[in-house]
Amino acid sequence: MFRSANIKTYAMAAGHLFCDMNSGILPALLPFLIFAYDFTYAAGAALIFAANIVSSVSQPFIGIYSDIISKKWMVPLGLILGSFGLSIIGFLDSYWAIFVAIMISGLGTALFHPEAAKTVTMSAGKNKASDMSIFSLGGTIGFALGPVVATALLLLWDLQGLLVLILPSLIMSLVIWKVTSKDTSKKVLASNTSQKEDLPKDQWKPFSILSVVLIMRSIVFISLNTFIPLFWITVILQSSESGNMLLSLFLVATSVGTLFGGRIADRLGYIKVIGFSFVSLVPVLLVLTITESLILSAIMIIFAGFFIFVPYSSLVVLGQQYLPNRVGLASGVTLGLSVSAGGVFVPVLGKVADLYGVPTVMTIIFIITIIALLFTLILTKSHKKLELSHEYSS
Numbered sequence: 001m002f003r004s005a006n007i008k009t010y011a012m013a014a015g016h017l018f019c020d021m022n023s024g025i026l027p028a029l030l031p032f033l034i035f036a037y038d039f040t041y042a043a044g045a046a047l048i049f050a051a052n053i054v055s056s057v058s059q060p061f062i063g064i065y066s067d068i069i070s071k072k073w074m075v076p077l078g079l080i081l082g083s084f085g086l087s088i089i090g091f092l093d094s095y096w097a098i099f100v101a102i103m104i105s106g107l108g109t110a111l112f113h114p115e116a117a118k119t120v121t122m123s124a125g126k127n128k129a130s131d132m133s134i135f136s137l138g139g140t141i142g143f144a145l146g147p148v149v150a151t152a153l154l155l156l157w158d159l160q161g162l163l164v165l166i167l168p169s170l171i172m173s174l175v176i177w178k179v180t181s182k183d184t185s186k187k188v189l190a191s192n193t194s195q196k197e198d199l200p201k202d203q204w205k206p207f208s209i210l211s212v213v214l215i216m217r218s219i220v221f222i223s224l225n226t227f228i229p230l231f232w233i234t235v236i237l238q239s240s241e242s243g244n245m246l247l248s249l250f251l252v253a254t255s256v257g258t259l260f261g262g263r264i265a266d267r268l269g270y271i272k273v274i275g276f277s278f279v280s281l282v283p284v285l286l287v288l289t290i291t292e293s294l295i296l297s298a299i300m301i302i303f304a305g306f307f308i309f310v311p312y313s314s315l316v317v318l319g320q321q322y323l324p325n326r327v328g329l330a331s332g333v334t335l336g337l338s339v340s341a342g343g344v345f346v347p348v349l350g351k352v353a354d355l356y357g358v359p360t361v362m363t364i365i366f367i368i369t370i371i372a373l374l375f376t377l378i379l380t381k382s383h384k385k386l387e388l389s390h391e392y393s394s
Contacts, residue, residue, distance in 0.1 A: 017142035202325050260310060
């Protein structure tokens with residue numbers, strides 16, 4: 001599975017790990033920040049919102065800039081800013097200074113993703129989905145490691161220990177700079193000129209439909225990631241410790257699904273993999289919604305994590321192919337704006353849970369999955385009408 005990837009893909013995947021590790025660290029910092037600075041819960045939540053809104057909203061615009069003037073410094077600078085913003089928190093003494101530092105970290109995340117995803121796609125050859133799945137896996141692992149790394153640093157050196165975060169990002173930035181500098185400027189110029197002459201026109205209608213599918217998928221994933229422990233405790237009547245363990249298995253399943261989906265997409269086609277994933281996910285979540293069985297619920301949760309991530313690399317690559325003249329913009333939308341939709345919707349589900357209970361939330365998640373499937377069918381119909389070039393076919 002990994003032999004098809006090139007050194008740029010591995011470098012970007014490693015960078016993705018450190019970049020998204022910052023995103024995983026931030027939520028774990030909240031209890032420490034609230035205790036150390038006597039922040040309110042609302043003020044703490046606003047810090048998370050600051051990072052997410054800066055990252056998600058700016059990514060499409062950074063993608064547009066990347067399409068106009070592609071700069072190799074964007075990826076390493078994004079890594080450095082992402083860790084720098086978090087690393088200085090322990091040395092700041094006011095809420096707004098911390099707020100700005102976290103916004104800087106969010107900006108670093110936004111700088112990294114569009115250009116990194118664009119680099120992976122442009123250097124992948126025929127195995128675009130496989131390489132994108134490796135790139136995505138790096139981010140998934142990094143996000144999962146975030147709370148572990150944060151806890152270790154905070155226990156050892158308190159908030160000042162976050163300064164350590166800058167070291168791996170600096171090293172990884174140098175590695176990426178060296179890897180991406182191997183192409184001579186003449187070769188890059190010739191390649192870009194050739195690509196611009198051969199590219200088909202942008203397909204905005206299917207890209208818009210695909211973005212809706214991405215938004216629905218994001219809501220399902222973030223919602224499950226948030227409510228699985230609560231579902232396990234309140235509905236299945238198990239302990240919080242076993243709920244956290246099941247959540248870990250859920251995240252492991254997402255990693256397996258990412259790699260599996262990328263591998264089969266290069267063989268079967270992106271549209272088929274996306275359709276297969278949502279067709280499979282609907283009955284899984286239906287069973288999860290109606291069952292109170294311990295074993296069956298655990299199995300369905302693991303399968304849900306797997307099927308949610310099987311189409312991820314296909315969705316990203318297909319989005320880039322629908323906008324072949326704006327790959328940076330497509331990457332910014334698929335990795336940023338659409339993905340962040342889940343985080344915006346979760347507070348709504350939290351209110352629903354307060355009023356009507358967790359089972360109602362699980363039903364809503366199931367309904368959203370059906371909506372995602374319906375838009376997938378619309379996307380499939382729209383895709384069949386397109387006449388894409390061989391390079392961008394799926």
